[in-house]
Amino acid sequence: MVQKPIRLADRVLQVPPSPTLAVNAKAKALKAAGEDILNFSVGEPDFDTPEHIREAGKKAIDEGQTRYTAVPGIPELREAVAMRCKADHGWDYSPEQIQICCGGKHGLYNIFQALLNHGDEVLIPAPYWVSYPPMVQLADGVPVEVPLDEAANFDLNPTTLVAKASEKTRAIFLNSPSNPAGSVFSHEALKAVAAMALERGWLVVSDDIYETITYMDGKLPHILDVEPRLKEQTVVLNGVSKAFAMTGWRIGWCAGPAHLIKAMNKVQSQSTSNCSTPAQYAALAALIGPQDFPSEMKKAFLPRRDFFVRDLESIEGVSCVNPSGAFYVFPNFSAYYGKSFKGKVLNNSVDMADYFLEEAKVASVPGAAFGADAFVRFSFATSMAVIEEGMARIKKALAALEG
DSSP states (O other), X not given: OOOOOOOOOHHHHTSOOOHHHHHHHHHHXXXXXXXXXXXXXXXXXXXXXXXXXXXXXXXXXXXXXXXXXXXXOOHHHHHHHHHHHHHHHOOOOOGGGEEEESSHHHHHHHHHHHHOOTTOEEEXXXXXXXXXXXXXXXXXXXXXXXXXXXXXXXXXOHHHHHHHOOTTEXXXXXXXXXXXXOXXXXXXXXXXXXXXXXXXXXXXXXXXXXXXXXXSXXXXXXXXXXXXXXXXGEEEEEESTTTTTOGGGOXXXXXXXXXXXXXXXXXXXXXXXXXXXXXXXXXXXXXXXXXXXXXXXXXXXXXXXXXXXXXXXXXXXXXXXOOSBTTEEOOBOGGGTTOEETTEEOOSHHHHHHHHHHHSOEEOEEGGGGTOTTBXXXXXXXXXXXXXXXXXXXXXXXXXXXX
C-alpha cells in the first residue's frame, strides 16, 4: 500500500518562505564549507547588545523572572513603551493600548489576524519588506502593491494610491524609513494618505522599526504628526531589534486603538502567549536606560552608507537612491539584465543575486523579493573593510559580463 502524503493548507502553499532568511542561510552554509563569502544579506546591526541591557536580562533570570507573564506583556514594559511614545513623539497611550509581541514581525501578524476577513485588501507600497504580502495572505486578505518610483526617491504618489485603492481596502502599510530602500515618505505624501484614510476608514499600519536610524536633517515625518486625528485608526509598530541591536531577543510592540489591541491579545493568547520573560526585562532596561546607543550606531553607519552609494553610482549603468534611514542600499542593476557569463544569461534580480553569490562570493537579496525586480539589496551593517572588498568584487563581476 502506498501512503498518501499529508495534504497541506492552501494558505501555506501560496506563501513563500522568507527570501532574506533563505539567502542568509545559503551564505552561511557556503562559508561553513570554506567559501570566502561576504554576507550583505542579513538585516541586523553588527553591534552587540549594550552591556546594561544584557545585564538586565541576566538579572531577570537570576531573580527567577522565568515564568509566564500576562499575554500583552509585563506592565512595566507596556508603561515604558507608553512613556517613550510620549517622550519621543508626544503621543498619549495607556498600557492597555500596547501589546508586547515576539518581534515586530509577530506584531504585524497579530494585526492582520485580528483585522482581516476573506478578500479584504491591504495597500502595500513597493518596494516593501518581504513579509508584508505573505502576512496579509495568511490572514486570508489580498495584498495590493502600490508601485513607488525610484526617480522620486521612492516617495508615495497620491495619484497611484488612488488608482490602487478600492471599496475592499481595509488598511495601508507605511514603512518609513523603509526596508529595503532606506527611503522616507514626505510630509506631502503622508498628508495625502491621511486624507484618504480618514475619508475611507482605513487602518494605517506604521512600521517604525527603523525610526532611530535616520541620516536626514530635521524631524522624521510621521503620519500621526501630519494628522493627529488618525490616532484611533493607526497602529504604530516598533521594537528593540534595530535601535538596540537586539534582533535575537525577539521583543517588539504595537500601540493602537484599545479594541484592536484587545483583539490582537486574543490572537496572541492562542499562539505564543507571552514573549520571553527575561527578554521583556532586558527590553525594559533598553527603554528606560540611556538612549544614546542608536546615535553611536549611526556614526558608524553614515560613512559606510556614503561610500557604498558613491561607489555604486560610479559604476556605469547603476543607479542608487541615497537612503535617508535604516542600513541598506538598493541599487538598480537592470542595465545589466540580458548580459551573460559563461553562456548563462542574467534576466532578473534573482539571476543577478545568484551571480554575485556564485562568482563574486557576495551575498545579497534580489529585489524581486521586495516587489522591485530591477534592484538588489545590500546591508551596510558590516565593517567598512568588508564593504570595500565587496564593492571591488561586485565591480569585477559586472565587468566580466558579456553582451
